[in-house]
Amino acid sequence: MEWVSLAVVGAVVLWWLDSMRAREAALKAGKRACQGEGVQFLDDTLELRRVRMRRDGLGQLAFYREYQFEFSDTGDNRCEGRVATHGGRAGAVELSPCRPVSL
DSSP states (O other), rough: HHHHHHHHHHHHHHHHHHHHHHHHHHHHHHHHHHHHOOOOOTTTOOOEEEEEEEEEEESOOOEEEEEEEEEEEESOEEEEEEEEETTTEEEEEEEOOOOOOOO
């Protein structure tokens, strides 16, 4: 019974470490994409939107995570961006078009 508890704790620790590595990779990719487009990455934070298992190019299962963040093109608005990670590495980054706010 002690081994089962130890295995569960070990799995939780591994999950947490993988999540932190994926989050850090997503944060760097989002900031890099914003810098490349000349927009401002807001709040220095990400929101985890989805986690699921997917196969990578080699056919191995790995966690696929989708994050959402906010950026601004003028400093007066907030636009949404998305970044995905797979197996702890950042993949596609999407910056949605900003729509002007009518007053």
